[in-house]
Amino acid sequence: MTMMRRAGIILLSLLLVIAVSACGYKKSMQHSDSDYGSRKPGDPKMQGLKAYGSTNTDAGQHDNAFFEYSSMLSNKIGSLNGVANGIVMLTDKNAYVAILLDWSAAGTKAKGGTDEQNNTGSNGGVFNADSGSPYSNPYTIVTPYNSFFTVMDHQNLSNELKQTIAKRIREESPMIQEVHISANMEFNNYFVRFASEAWAGRSLTPLVDTFNKVVQYEFDGAAERPAPITEPGHYSPQDWQLRKFNRR
Template identity: 60%
Template structure:
């Protein structure tokens, strides 16, 4: 009996010590840490799964696009992501996402947050003006919102790799996976998603869609009006005007 108790105590000690030694490795493998950036980091082993994979100048000339509720939900399930909108095309997958506090290191570099959420303490929307009113059309905004990252290069490479691998797992035929947490990009994707949620076809907006993705991922010079400003473009409103 005493030997059995001693063996159990020794096993517990070994397991505890092992867990302590492997804590850093477990964190690096998990989706709660996108900021370790150490050599041989397990998230970055293997080939890069996001961004351009070829020099095709027409890679973003998509023939159609569709909203994937399933992949959007699976990407949103990752720690560090508050919400994700995934669009699939005949060539690529495009992901617009917002980040939250459920993981560390979602940005490649430091810097001030693009969101001012201090208004919640004062019961207002806009802390700068004291206005209680927000823009109900936007998914992400400068105030009282989950977080955006304006420059895709400042979004953690580990986060982008993790997202891209999940997308490719669910849509293995896509050629490229492009990911952004840019505020305007996410809000445009939200507008396109609203069309799909409303049962309306997305094909009438393929030109606008290609304009948006080219601007953010291929150095395009043209960009539709910003959605964060009231009274600007939305697909449904444009359709009603025709």
């Protein structure tokens, strides 16, 4: 065997090893919860039926008779790469999931950048970089300042991320009709208030109407907007700072 031919065989072998390794890495990433952005045909995360969002045309799908906080499911969703916090509420019909993002995984947002939070204030020793206030709002889990990240419109979340979350919910609660997921700021702040009532051992029954109003506005296009929780004032952004975070 000539030296040139031997060198060619060695080079071909190396290229095959690299190709196989790259293919294996790609498949590993597609199966992992570190990449929600590949969006390729046949992606393993998207196999099977769509597990999230509306699956029927029932006009009363968000008229829930009761709701309850699920600690187990909240921890399960909060442990996913890319998710900083998860709060899961179960009803007689659906599962509703409020998430915050930490950008520890690729592709959690379908489009756009990280433009809803301004975390520069911590460098200057303030909380609100626009007003210079050092105070945070102790009654919310997320604000436009020094917080984990939100996405105003749930349709701008990665479909792969939503599918991954919904599948995990359905693994534990197979009787759930629909799974609805949002990273909206106000939605998260409402959900942490609901969860706080459950953590304190108080009944959520008095809050059913408020809960339905929140989920109907977020997922069903209801005209009535729930009262904002991220209120303008001493701790929070002013009115002009909040406008871009409210869709209507």
